[in-house]
Amino acid sequence: MQFFTSSETVVLSAKTCDRCGCHAKMAVDDAEFHEFLSVDRQAGYGSIFGDGNRLKLDLCQHCIKDVLSQWMTVSDQCQ
Numbered sequence: 161m162q163f164f165t166s167s168e169t170v171v172l173s174a175k176t177c178d179r180c181g182c183h184a185k186m187a188v189d190d191a192e193f194h195e196f197l198s199v200d201r202q203a204g205y206g207s208i209f210g211d212g213n214r215l216k217l218d219l220c221q222h223c224i225k226d227v228l229s230q231w232m233t234v235s236d237q238c239q
């Protein structure tokens with residue numbers, strides 16, 4: 161015998177870049193959506209952002225390149 165319970169599922173369906181405002185909807189073949197850099201974390205003790213404060217950021221791949229590329233290392237897979 162099996163028993164089932166109904167539940168509501170929340171699924172991420174789109175992202176908007178916090179810098180340029182570009183919007184990408186979730187789709188298996190949508191590179192723009194999948195190449196976002198997303199940060200969602202709680203600052204810890206001693207953080208310059210304030211202990212316990214929440215840090216959230218979504219950047220599209222174009223803004224990642226524009227803003228962070230000077231410090232990034234881009235290499236082939238598995239290196």
Ligand SMILES: [Zn+2]
Binds near residue numbers: 181182220224
């Ligand atoms: Zn952007």
